[in-house]
Amino acid sequence: MNTSAEPWVGTVRRECTNRLLVYNDRHLHRVLQVYERHYNRHRPHRSPDRQPPQPPHAPANLDQIRLQRRQILDGVINQYRRAA
Numbered sequence: 001m002n003t004s005a006e007p008w009v010g011t012v013r014r015e016c017t018n019r020l021l022v023y024n025d026r027h028l029h030r031v032l033q034v035y036e037r038h039y040n041r042h043r044p045h046r047s048p049d050r051q052p053p054q055p056p057h058a059p060a061n062l063d064q065i066r067l068q069r070r071q072i073l074d075g076v077i078n079q080y081r082r083a084a
Helices: 002-015 025-041
Strands: 067-072 077-082
Touching (some): 002 025, 025 077
Antiparallel strands (some): 067 077
16 A cells, blocks of 8 residues: 555645645645645646546647646646636
8 A cells, every 4th residue: 555655645745735834634634635636637647648637638739729827725736727
């Protein structure tokens, strides 16, 4: 189980909790819930073409699209999507 859990814990610590001041258990659970959603839906992984486990749509040519930034966890993480 450690081979699965250790990379996850290391990633959460580096990208999320080391950058935040966590107030209490309730706040920690909320932060981890938001980060888990980001990790599983938006963050690239070590898969073919570095796609997240649940890719939202087919990749596009980024030179021809406008992007819109969305801040997650008060700006600790940024997500980018196509602008309408």
